[in-house]
Structures are given as C-alpha cells and as structure tokens.
Amino acid sequence: MDRFDLELRQALKSWVAHQPLPTSGRARLLRTAASQNNPADRTSPFQFVEIPNMLLTWAMVYSMEGRIGSLRSIS
Amino acid sequence: MIETESDQELILEIQQGSLEALGVIYDRHRRLVYRTALAICNDNEAAADLLQDVFLRLYRFAKRVDPQRPLEPWLYRVTTNLTYTWVKRHHRWTRPLDDIAEWLAGNKKGSPQQIAEVDEELQRLRQAVSTLPLPQRIVVVLYYVNDLSLEEIAEILVIPEGTVKSRLHYGRLALKKHLRMGSETLPELQYEFT
Numbered sequence: 146m147d148r149f150d151l152e153l154r155q156a157l158k159s160w161v162a163h164q165p166l167p168t169s170g171r172a173r174l175l176r177t178a179a180s181q182n183n184p185a186d187r188t189s190p191f192q193f194v195e196i197p198n199m200l201l202t203w204a205m206v207y208s209m210e211g212r213i214g215s216l217r218s219i220s
Numbered sequence: 221m222i223e224t225e226s227d228q229e230l231i232l233e234i235q236q237g238s239l240e241a242l243g244v245i246y247d248r249h250r251r252l253v254y255r256t257a258l259a260i261c262n263d264n265e266a267a268a269d270l271l272q273d274v275f276l277r278l279y280r281f282a283k284r285v286d287p288q289r290p291l292e293p294w295l296y297r298v299t300t301n302l303t304y305t306w307v308k309r310h311h312r313w314t315r316p317l318d319d320i321a322e323w324l325a326g327n328k329k330g331s332p333q334q335i336a337e338v339d340e341e342l343q344r345l346r347q348a349v350s351t352l353p354l355p356q357r358i359v360v361v362l363y364y365v366n367d368l369s370l371e372e373i374a375e376i377l378v379i380p381e382g383t384v385k386s387r388l389h390y391g392r393l394a395l396k397k398h399l400r401m402g403s404e405t406l407p408e409l410q411y412e413f414t
Contacts, residue, residue: 149396154364161255161365167268171246174272175239178279182237 231287234279245291246275252292252366253299259361260303260354261310270306274298296366296376300358307354348398356391363388 222230222244233241253274258267277298278285285294352360362368362376370388374381 150364150392153395157259157361157365161259164255164258164264166250166254167264167271170250170268170271171243174246174275175243177272177276178239178242181276181280 227291228287231282231285231291234282235285235287242275242279245278249291249295250275253295256296256299256361256366257303259365260300260358261307263310266306266310267303270299270302273302277302293372293376296362296368297378300362300377304354304358348395351398352391352394356387356394359384359387360391360395 222233222240225233225241225244227245227248230238230241230245234245250271254267254271257270257274258264261267261270274295278295285291349357349360358377359373362373363370368376370381370384373384377384
C-alpha cells in the first residue's frame with residue numbers, strides 16, 4: 146500500500162465518518178419489525194382491494210354473459 | 221443486561237422474536253452498515269433505507285443466520301447485495317464524492333492557491349470514482365473504507381480471491397489513470413478532524 150492508497154483511504158473514511166447517522170432509525174426498525182409480527186398488520190392491502198375488484202369483475206362478466214345469452218334467446 | 225450480550229446470544233434471541241435483541245444488534249452494527257451502503261450508493265436517504273432493510277432482513281430471516289459464525293460478514297454481504305440492487309435500479313452515484321469535496325472544503329487549511337489545487341484534485345477524484353464499474357466500486361469501498369482483507373471481501377461477495385484482487389487492481393488503476401497521476405500520489409491534504 147503506497148501513499149496513494151493511504152490518502153484515498155483517508156479521504157473516503159473521513160467522508161463516511163463525518164456523515165451523520167440517521168436519527169430514529171432504531172424506533173423505525175422496531176416499529177416495522179413489530180408490525181411484521183402482527184398478522185393484522187402483515188395483511189397486504191392487495192387482499193382488501195384486489196379481491197373485491199376481482200369478484201366485481203367476475204360478477205360483471207357473468208352478468209354480461211347472461212344478458213348476451215338472454216338477447217340471443219330472444220332473437 | 222442485554223447490551224452486554226454477545227452477537228451470538230442476541231441472534232439466538234432474535235430467532236425467538238426478541239425485538240429488544242434486534243435493537244441492541246442494530247445499535248451495535250448500524251455504523252458499519254450505514255457507512256458501507258453510503259460509500260457505495262452516495263445517497264444519504266437511500267443509505268438510511270438500506271440500513272432499515274438490512275436489519276429487517278436479519279429479523280425476518282434470523283433462523284437462517286448461523287449464530288456460531290461472526291455476524292459482520294453476513295451484514296456486509298446483505299448490505300452490498302441490497303446496495304448493488306439499489307444502484308442498478310436507480311443508476312445513481314451521479315454525484316460521487318461531492319460530499320467529500322464539500323466536507324474538505326470546509327475543513328482544509330492552506331493558502332488560496334493550495335486550496336484551489338486541492339479542489340481541482342478532489343474534483344478529479346470525484347469524477348474518477350464515478351467512472352468505476354459497480355463491482356469494482358464495491359471492492360474499493362470494502363477495502364479502503366472498511367479495511368477488509370482480500371480474503372474477507374472474497375468471502376463476503378462469494379467470489380474467488382483472485383477476482384477481488386483483479387477488481388481492486390483495475391479499480392485502483394482506473395482511479396490513478398483517471399487522475400493522471402501515474403506513480404504520483406494524491407495532493408497533500410490537511411484534514412481537520414472534529
């Protein structure tokens with residue numbers, strides 16, 4: 146390791162050492178980790194939003210198919 | 221006192237779901253994780269998020285962590301992997317070493333001419349590091365910032381030691397070439413440590 150290496154190391158280390166660590170990182174971490182333990186919090190919004198949407202879509206498809214079927218039977 | 225427990229004991233407690241143990245491990249290793257992520261991605265906000273992700277993964281996958289082995293290589297591995305993914309996704313590090321230049325600008329001593337020369341050299345250093353391919357940059361950070369040996373870096377990145385040596389060699393060569401220093405060295409810098 147020559148002088149170039151030493152000075153590069155010093156510059157890089159000095160820089161990162163003087164960057165302030167994030168505040169409230171521990172509280173945020175523990176809050177998120179705790180929520181992962183709680184099954185209610187772990188439930189994805191996907192399950193609340195997407196499933197009713199899927200049901201609605203299917204209902205509309207069946208409804209339309211029924212109408213088409215009834216129109217065909219009339220004609 | 222849980223603060224005095226070893227990493228091994230804390231990992232075993234985290235495996236049982238202990239948040240307190242997670243908090244202690246976080247306090248103990250957050251500098252290492254944050255500074256490594258920051259040196260690679262050069263984004264404070266992203267490094268803060270990566271810091272969270274690393275310890276959340278430790279909590280989530282604690283049972284996969286072998287308490288008999290040192291924790292630091294695991295932390296380095298997850299940190300570099302997550303930071304690599306982040307940089308690839310964001311194509312960032314567009315402001316490499318800007319903060320070094322800013323910090324030094326506020327701390328250096330010397331004549332105006334010396335200061336101007338140092339600013340110029342730092343500008344070149346900044347550009348040089350930004351040109352390093354990400355795999356080389358990671359090795360350079362682990363080697364220069366974290367003081368890890370080639371063997372340790374190879375273990376962390378799960379690559380042969382020869383590859384680490386090669387990446388470090390070419391990264392270092394690229395830095396020197398970009399800085400047009402040849403066998404010369406960085407300018408004489410005077411740091412004022414706080």
